[in-house]
Amino acid sequence: MPPFQNQVAVITGAGEGIGFEIANQLVEQGASVVLNDLDEEKAIKASKNISSDGRCIPFSGDVSDVQVVRGLVQKALDVFGGLDMAIANAGITIWNDFLSYTPEDLFKVISVNLGGSFFLAQAAAKAMIEHKKKGRIVLMSSVTGRRAIPYLSAYSMTKAGLEGLARNLVAELSPHGIRINAVAPGATVTPRNLADDPNYEEVWGNLLPVQEPAFPDDIARTALFLLHPENGQITGQTLVVDGGWTGISPVPSLDFVSPPSEKNENQP
Numbered sequence: 001m002p003p004f005q006n007q008v009a010v011i012t013g014a015g016e017g018i019g020f021e022i023a024n025q026l027v028e029q030g031a032s033v034v035l036n037d038l039d040e041e042k043a044i045k046a047s048k049n050i051s052s053d054g055r056c057i058p059f060s061g062d063v064s065d066v067q068v069v070r071g072l073v074q075k076a077l078d079v080f081g082g083l084d085m086a087i088a089n090a091g092i093t094i095w096n097d098f099l100s101y102t103p104e105d106l107f108k109v110i111s112v113n114l115g116g117s118f119f120l121a122q123a124a125a126k127a128m129i130e131h132k133k134k135g136r137i138v139l140m141s142s143v144t145g146r147r148a149i150p151y152l153s154a155y156s157m158t159k160a161g162l163e164g165l166a167r168n169l170v171a172e173l174s175p176h177g178i179r180i181n182a183v184a185p186g187a188t189v190t191p192r193n194l195a196d197d198p199n200y201e202e203v204w205g206n207l208l209p210v211q212e213p214a215f216p217d218d219i220a221r222t223a224l225f226l227l228h229p230e231n232g233q234i235t236g237q238t239l240v241v242d243g244g245w246t247g248i249s250p251v252p253s254l255d256f257v258s259p260p261s262e263k264n265e266n267q268p
């Protein structure tokens with residue numbers, strides 16, 4: 001029997017990229033999934049691409065709105081009758097230098113990356129407890145939560161925060177049989193990264209110890225390992241999937257980011 005047979009998952013920000021591949025692998029291995037994306041068309045298209053038998057259904061909305069993440073969990077309960085797994089994958093980056101960073105941009109990054117993940121974990125845990133499920137939650141961190149890259153101060157702060165959340169919730173969720181872990185991807189070839197830099201794969205391949213960046217399926221396999229019902233001893237951890245980058249941490253030229261003076265007209 002596939003390892004995730006009869007299991008139900010919700011996942012955020014999964015219209016493309018890493019989240020899409022996690023949803024895809026979960027469905028391939030027997031699960032039913034409610035797939036969220038901010039963009040309704042992307043959510044519908046992704047769900048159709050993953051499954052034509054109703055085991056992957058779309059749910060659009062912005063995860064920074066707590067009603068959206070609560071609605072996502074409720075959808076899983078209404079349609080599939082339970083919830084075993086939640087993956088807080090949605091995360092945004094707003095590149096800018098620290099000295100020019102605006103409150104609007106900071107709070108946007110915090111409300112999506114931290115608020116969306118925190119309240120998804122909360123809504124999922126409540127549902128798992130109510131339905132007496134030994135649930136699993138995965139948060140999506142980043143190597144930037146551990147190593148410095150210029151212009152990513154806000155993003156990196158949220159990612160370090162998510163690792164803290166996974167560590168902390170062990171105390172309150174373990175008594176209910178719920179495990180929570182994080183994945184910290186390094187450079188991963190996704191449509192968003194390729195749009196920022198068409199040479200992304202080559203640039204990072206030249207920098208990484210393993211000489212090639214990750215692809216979404218590398219990150220998805222790690223997430224499924226942490227979600228696997230039999231890996232019951234692993235909780236509160238962050239698994240780094242970065243081709244060795246945090247071992248040495250070189251940074252490429254960031255030419256695709258506008259210099260701060262061009263980006264922020266209000267900069268003194």
Ligand SMILES: NC(=O)c1ccc[n+]([C@@H]2O[C@H](COP(=O)([O-])OP(=O)(O)OC[C@H]3O[C@@H](n4cnc5c(N)ncnc54)[C@H](O)[C@@H]3O)[C@@H](O)[C@H]2O)c1
Binds near residue numbers: 017038039042
């Ligand atoms: N791609 C990488 O190299 C990389 C590296 C480290 C960590 N991560 C993390 O992995 C996760 C997925 O990254 P990705 O590159 O696949 O994502 P991405 O930027 O390609 O976005 C995936 C989807 O998320 C949706 N989305 C954006 N904001 C949303 C919101 N507020 N609510 C709901 N959906 C929203 C987008 O519409 C998009 O379809 C993120 O948390 C990211 O920070 C990615």
